[in-house]
Amino acid sequence: MFTIQKVSALEILDSRGRPTVKATCVFQDGTTASASVPSGASTGAAEAIELRDGDPKRYQGLGCRKAVANINRDINAALAGRTVKAQEEVDAVTRELDGTANKSRLGANAHLAVSLAFARACAQARRVPLYQHFADMMGQPLRTLPRPTINLFSGGKHAGELCPLQDVLVVPVSATTIDQSLADTFAVYQSAAKLIAKKYHMRPLSADEGGLAPIFPDPEAMFADAVEAIEQAGLRPGHDVALAVDVASSHFHTANGYQLGDRLLDSPTMIEELARWAKNYPLVSLEDGLSEEDWDHWPKLRETLSGQTRVVGDDLLCTNPERIRKAVELGAADTLLLKVNQIGSLSEAKDACLLARRAGWQVTISARSGETEDDWLADLAVGWAGDQIKVGSITQSERLSKYNRLLEIETATRLPLVTWPTPAPL
Ligand code: PGA
Ligand code: ZN
Numbered sequence: 001m002f003t004i005q006k007v008s009a010l011e012i013l014d015s016r017g018r019p020t021v022k023a024t025c026v027f028q029d030g031t032t033a034s035a036s037v038p039s040g041a042s043t044g045a046a047e048a049i050e051l052r053d054g055d056p057k058r059y060q061g062l063g064c065r066k067a068v069a070n071i072n073r074d075i076n077a078a079l080a081g082r083t084v085k086a087q088e089e090v091d092a093v094t095r096e097l098d099g100t101a102n103k104s105r106l107g108a109n110a111h112l113a114v115s116l117a118f119a120r121a122c123a124q125a126r127r128v129p130l131y132q133h134f135a136d137m138m139g140q141p142l143r144t145l146p147r148p149t150i151n152l153f154s155g156g157k158h159a160g161e162l163c164p165l166q167d168v169l170v171v172p173v174s175a176t177t178i179d180q181s182l183a184d185t186f187a188v189y190q191s192a193a194k195l196i197a198k199k200y201h202m203r204p205l206s207a208d209e210g211g212l213a214p215i216f217p218d219p220e221a222m223f224a225d226a227v228e229a230i231e232q233a234g235l236r237p238g239h240d241v242a243l244a245v246d247v248a249s250s251h252f253h254t255a256n257g258y259q260l261g262d263r264l265l266d267s268p269t270m271i272e273e274l275a276r277w278a279k280n281y282p283l284v285s286l287e288d289g290l291s292e293e294d295w296d297h298w299p300k301l302r303e304t305l306s307g308q309t310r311v312v313g314d315d316l317l318c319t320n321p322e323r324i325r326k327a328v329e330l331g332a333a334d335t336l337l338l339k340v341n342q343i344g345s346l347s348e349a350k351d352a353c354l355l356a357r358r359a360g361w362q363v364t365i366s367a368r369s370g371e372t373e374d375d376w377l378a379d380l381a382v383g384w385a386g387d388q389i390k391v392g393s394i395t396q397s398e399r400l401s402k403y404n405r406l407l408e409i410e411t412a413t414r415l416p417l418v419t420w421p422t423p424a425p426l
Helices: 065-079 087-098 108-126 130-138 178-200 219-232 267-280 298-305 321-330 346-358 376-383 397-413
Strands: 002-013 019-027 032-036 147-154 167-172 241-246 257-260 263-265 283-287 310-313 335-338 362-366 388-392
Touching (some): 065 108, 108 346, 130 376, 147 178, 178 219, 219 267, 257 267, 267 283
Parallel strands (some): 147 388
């Protein structure tokens, strides 16, 4: 039992310099813990609503003072003095107080900040590490560490839309530890930076998540250059280091089809294109290959890539149990990209995770493109036994705080890295 004395919040800045919310939860016994929420740029249409102030004179309307005030006033009034047993109770109180399906009244940023701060306070009060508390919340023992999927090249909304594909990521598949995964990735990142300087005559400018972002002549060049960088690092493409891609295709999908560079493709042709990439490059995971509303074609995409490349739903699913249920019924994907701020509370994200697991799917626990230095995501990925973790590149402190936390957890627990190859998709 935990008796909440007070919840409060303040506006802080994220890795893009935009406002976000940091909440603090204080228990009657003096336990005090804080947590900060991230924010996306290539957001799914079905995400819970981040409350922004809309005042054009301040942070171009992106201020979070209203969300902060909602925590300090309404949410604090509803929670202060309450004794609760579990996370679900706190999340239910804020959900009922909000009264909207998409959390637009109080703001998903307000909800999640409180949800996370409460979880961290519980871990502290129980004197267990946060990852252990998350595992207990899920009712499962600690099993494995997630395999990192690390941003190498960026495009799309994270890099001025110079290239349509959002991320090409490296997956260190022969690594057996987090430590080795990061060392292998560093080698590839360094050789990629050199390659880019030579090929595109540019300094290694990096995008929102720290990926390298030259002007690639076409989407396929991102894969070809990534393979070359792996080879130049002395590693074997597909054997030591494989590739993943976040196509984020909702963001170049129009009423007329997929605007892939200078080509306009209908859905069946887009699937053929994706299948060709999967055949020609060591692509083990493909996220949002089709748009978030192209439900009719997702099952075909999954069938086409089955046994070869994981079909990951991000914008398609929005960590939303209803959308996941629909995708399971249709056979539209085989991997959930889980971002807790898409749904706005730990309890609902847990339901989303369990639905995916029960369907035999894998789960990738993911950061957002706008992050903070808070490292709870690493604990969540371990506690909820994520198959993969997606944080961005191995540059920039808001990304490294998560990788460094994984290193700490690895040292403290000696848990094994999740095995590779992971079981084939259904
Ligand atoms: P976002 O991007 O945080 O800007 O939505 C991350 C992703 O699409 O996976
Ligand atoms: Zn995505």
